[in-house]
Amino acid sequence: xxxxxxxxxxxxxxxxxxxxxxxxxxxxxxxxxxxxxxxxxxxxxxxxxxxxxxxxxxxxxxxxxxxxxxxxxxxxxxxxxxxxxxxxxxxxxxxxxxxxxxxxxxxxxxxxxxxxxxxxxxxxxxxxxxxxxxxxxxxxxxxxxxxxxxxxxxxxxxxxxxx
Numbered sequence: 001x002x003x004x005x006x007x008x009x010x011x012x013x014x015x016x017x018x019x020x021x022x023x024x025x026x027x028x029x030x031x032x033x034x035x036x037x038x039x040x041x042x043x044x045x046x047x048x049x050x051x052x053x054x055x056x057x058x059x060x061x062x063x064x065x066x067x068x069x070x071x072x073x074x075x076x077x078x079x080x081x082x083x084x085x086x087x088x089x090x091x092x093x094x095x096x097x098x099x100x101x102x103x104x105x106x107x108x109x110x111x112x113x114x115x116x117x118x119x120x121x122x123x124x125x126x127x128x129x130x131x132x133x134x135x136x137x138x139x140x141x142x143x144x145x146x147x148x149x150x151x152x153x154x155x156x157x158x159x160x161x162x163x
Contacts, residue, residue, distance in 0.1 A: 001040055005147070008154045009037040015161040016047040016097070023157065024095035025051040026064055026085040028076065029103035029119060033150045049095040054085065060102075064088025077102050077114050079132050086122030086130060097125045097160060099153045105145040116140075119149050123156050131160065 016023055025034045035051030038044050052063050057076055060066040065088040070080040085100035103119030110116045117137035124130050133156065137148045 001037055002147070005037050005151055005154070006040060008151060008158070010041055012154050012157050012161070013038065013041055013044055013047050015158055019096075019161055021047070021096040021161065022049040022094055023047055024049050024089040024093040024098040025153075026089035026098060026100035026122075027051065027053050028055055028060070028085070028101060029105045030101050030146050030149050030153075031055065033146055034099065034101065034153050037150055037154065049093045052085075052089055052092070060085060060088075064092065064100075075114070077104055077118055077120060079120055079134065082120035082122035083124075083130050083132050084122075086124035090124045090126065097123070097157060099123050099157050101149050101153055103145065103149060105142045105149075107142060117145050119145070119152075121149075121153060121156055123160055125160055128160075131156065 032053045038048050054060040054063050057071050064085050066084040074080045082100050082102050086098050089098035100122040106116030117140050119135050121133040137145045
């Protein structure tokens, strides 16, 4: 884990503590790296409630309640799926805020409309409308896509905590 990511994770934890909030993550393409960044910081257990690694569609449905319709109609890498993953993480945890990521880290799995580096982000907070973001990390290898995804997800949480 690079120093920049750890600094960002510390900022997220501090902000959540100030607000008295707990965090959950729902991760596909990052395979748990967002939760890993947060829990790399000693004492993070007062803020991090849990992380869901839902790499398969079945896991997205079983653990987070992502609808079969969204997966069939829009695909695992879509706005609908990211939003449902974030809501599902919130509903299946004791968290006040949840971030989700689903994307194509590569090198395979891409389509013409969803190239390698395509990532959808979801952010759900108790009592607020969901936030969804879409990024395409072009010219990035698998490791870079995952690293940039973690940083963007942490940034979204920090912005939502607005401290």
